[in-house]
Amino acid sequence: MTEPTDFALYLDFDGTLVEIAPRPDQVRVDPALPGALERLRARLGGALAIVTGRPIGVIDDFLAPARFDIAGLHGVERRVDGVVSGGGAADHPDLRARIAGLTTAVAGLDAVLIEDKGASVAVHWRLATPADALRAEEAVKAAAAALGAAYRLQLGKAVGEIVPASATKGHAIRAFAQAPPYAGRRAVFLGDDLTDEKAFAVVNETGGVSVRIGGAETIATRRLSDPEDVRRLLYAWADGAPIDLGALPPA
Numbered sequence: 001m002t003e004p005t006d007f008a009l010y011l012d013f014d015g016t017l018v019e020i021a022p023r024p025d026q027v028r029v030d031p032a033l034p035g036a037l038e039r040l041r042a043r044l045g046g047a048l049a050i051v052t053g054r055p056i057g058v059i060d061d062f063l064a065p066a067r068f069d070i071a072g073l074h075g076v077e078r079r080v081d082g083v084v085s086g087g088g089a090a091d092h093p094d095l096r097a098r099i100a101g102l103t104t105a106v107a108g109l110d111a112v113l114i115e116d117k118g119a120s121v122a123v124h125w126r127l128a129t130p131a132d133a134l135r136a137e138e139a140v141k142a143a144a145a146a147l148g149a150a151y152r153l154q155l156g157k158a159v160g161e162i163v164p165a166s167a168t169k170g171h172a173i174r175a176f177a178q179a180p181p182y183a184g185r186r187a188v189f190l191g192d193d194l195t196d197e198k199a200f201a202v203v204n205e206t207g208g209v210s211v212r213i214g215g216a217e218t219i220a221t222r223r224l225s226d227p228e229d230v231r232r233l234l235y236a237w238a239d240g241a242p243i244d245l246g247a248l249p250p251a
């Protein structure tokens with residue numbers, strides 16, 4: 001068995017806590033989720049954080065009225081104990097200027113969506129035809145390349161995002177681990193997408209437990225099948241079930 005105060009729990013949002021939806025604003029949050037995460041956080045002595053590509057404010061809206069420690073925008077911004085750092089759009093004038101051109105470049109593509117997150121931008125093609133999806137991907141790749149080394153392209157599920165290069169979910173987990181209540185605990189991270197592989201690398205390196213959601217190839221050592229599977233596990237832990245990290249299915 002694992003003592004709840006021996007590990008810190010880091011949770012991705014889309015595709016991990018909630019099912020993937022056709023559009024970013026159509027995600028449905030299980031009504032029991034925010035309360036269960038609050039109970040689980042209490043059981044872990046506070047060491048529970050969301051690590052997501054979404055902005056912090058969007059996660060707050062989805063999980064309201066609960067508030068959690070969060071790394072947003074793939075690690076560009078972070079909130080710990082109510083204090084926010086990073087993520088200011090004004091710090092990214094080159095990106096801001098490039099988003100205008102990118103918006104124009106994809107404007108004629110049916111069902112391609114731009115999600116402007118301030119210090120990052122996502123181009124979504126989940127609802128587009130294969131031809132338009134390809135054009136959208138080319139447009140976001142070209143915009144990322146034009147921005148140079150200060151930015152990177154983060155591909156994901158029917159999405160391409162431009163993110164400040166200095167930030168990844170792996171950096172975010174290392175940053176959480178610098179201070180209480182996260183410091184000195186094994187990191188446990190659950191995620192479902194390519195951006196999460198960067199967090200798995202850090203978790204594996206530091207002797208933690210990495211859990212990939214879904215069937216894709218991964219460097220994670222453990223696997224759960226889908227967000228429903230994740231919620232079932234977290235709800236049981238929240239309600240006092242024994243925690244056995246070693247019993248999680250291998251990837």
Ligand SMILES: O=P(O)(O)OC[C@H]1O[C@H](O[C@H]2O[C@H](CO)[C@@H](O)[C@H](O)[C@H]2O)[C@H](O)[C@@H](O)[C@@H]1O
Pocket residue numbers: 012013014015016019020021022023024025027051052053054055115122124126156157158159161193195
């Ligand atoms: O790190 P995450 O919490 O997993 O966030 C990654 C991105 O998730 C969102 O896009 C994805 O989910 C949408 C809703 O299910 C879906 O429509 C889209 O196709 C997916 O790529 C979100 O919109 C992005 O901002 C996040 O970076």
